[in-house]
Amino acid sequence: GEDVEQSLFLSVREGDSSVINCTYTDSSSTYLYWYKQEPGAGLQLLTYIFSNMDMKQDQRLTVLLNKKDKHLSLRIADTQTGDSAIYFCAEWNAGNNRKLIWGLGTSLAVNP
Amino acid sequence: SAVISQKPSRDICQRGTSLTIQCQVDSQVTMMFWYRQQPGQSLTLIATANQGSEATYESGFVIDKFPISRPNLTFSTLTVSNMSPEDSSIYLCSVDRDRPTDGYTFGSGTRLTVV
Numbered sequence: 001g002e003d004v005e006q007s008l009f010l011s012v013r014e015g016d017s018s019v020i021n022c023t024y025t026d027s028s029s030t031y032l033y034w035y036k037q038e039p040g041a042g043l044q045l046l047t048y049i050f051s052n053m054d055m056k057q058d059q060r061l062t063v064l065l066n067k068k069d070k071h072l073s074l075r076i077a078d079t080q081t082g083d084s085a086i087y088f089c090a091e092w093n094a095g096n097n098r099k100l101i102w103g104l105g106t107s108l109a110v111n112p
Numbered sequence: 113s114a115v116i117s118q119k120p121s122r123d124i125c126q127r128g129t130s131l132t133i134q135c136q137v138d139s140q141v142t143m144m145f146w147y148r149q150q151p152g153q154s155l156t157l158i159a160t161a162n163q164g165s166e167a168t169y170e171s172g173f174v175i176d177k178f179p180i181s182r183p184n185l186t187f188s189t190l191t192v193s194n195m196s197p198e199d200s201s202i203y204l205c206s207v208d209r210d211r212p213t214d215g216y217t218f219g220s221g222t223r224l225t226v227v
Contacts, residue, residue, distance in 0.1 A: 031212045040223075042118075042204060043155075045215035088154065092212060099145070100216060104154040 004103035006089055011109045018076040020106045022089030025070060029091040032065065033100070034074045037086045046074070046087075076108075084110045114139050114207050118219030125195055125226050132191045133222045135205035140185035143208040145216070146178070150201045158203075161188050195226045 003025045012018045024032070034046040049056045049063045049072070056063045062075040076083055089103040115138045125131050135144065146158040158178055159167040167180040181189045192199050205219045 033215050035215075042220040043206075043218040045217075048213060048215055050213075094212075099157060099160070102155045 004089055004091055004101050006087075006103040006106045008104060009107050009109070011111060012079050014079060014081060014110055014112050016079055018074075018079045018083065018108055018110075020074045020076075020087050020089075020108065022072040022074075022103055023070055024072065024089070024091045024101070026091055026093065026101065027067075027070065028093050028095065030094065031092045032063075032072050033090045033092065034061075034063065035088040035090060037088065037105070039085070043088065079108075079110050081110045081112060084108055113209065113214055114141060114217045116205060116207060116217055116219040118205055118222060120222055121220060122223040123225070125224065127196050127226055129195055130191055130193045131195065131224060132189050133203055133205070135188050135190075135219050137186045137207055141207040141209075142185070144182065144188045145206040145208070146180060146188075146190045147204040147206060148201045149204060149221070155204065158190070192224065195224075197226045200224055200226045 005023045030051050031048055033048045035043045036046050037043050047058050047061050047063055049065050054065055060077045064073045086105040086107050088105045090100040092100050117136045119134045144161045147155045148158055149155050157170050158173045159169045159180055161167045161180050161182040163182045163185050177193055179191045203222045206216045
């Protein structure tokens with residue numbers, strides 16, 4: 001079945017770049033999403049990338065997609081303490097009953 | 113994007129009782145999803161709720177334990193029945209969007225503690 005994997009923890013210093021990685025198995029995925037969950041809060045869509053794209057940039061966020069290796073990454077430039085959260089990678093394709101397949105989440109800690 | 117109001121935001125319940133969680137959406141949506149997020153875990157899909165039909169449950173979840181209602185295109189409820197401490201989790205509702213680029217919108221979650 002489909003599977004999405006992420007490293008569980010990442011710690012960075014404020015001002016550095018953070019890179020959160022994700023691998024997936026479903027080659028028919030059409031959209032890949034990054035969600036952010038702050039403590040005690042719901043999930044917020046950060047960004048997405050369509051499967052025919054290699055890169056997408058949105059302000060401090062850069063998403064890279066390597067379709068051959070089924071590898072997705074989220075880079076956060078100039079990481080701030082407010083970026084401390086859990087980041088979830090999720091994949092979607094229309095054939096999967098419109099369900100998202102979720103990774104376990106990467107907990108990002110930003111140290112001053 | 114849609115705005116979802118989820119209630120209650122948290123509750124502490126006695127084992128053996130039931131809790132009904134409500135999600136109200138500010139626009140009509142085709143599909144609503146109910147998730148469970150156990151402490152320190154990812155999201156697990158409980159069921160998909162379409163208006164006018166029975167909810168579709170994922171493996172490991174049954175209607176008797178998690179009955180769902182979807183009376184119209186803007187509202188749904190999830191009941192956690194005959195609760196035990198193992199049901200302590202965050203429960204989240206989510207709605208599909210017409211455009212995949214909009215992603216899925218989530219309610220703020222219900223933090224349930226069963227004692």
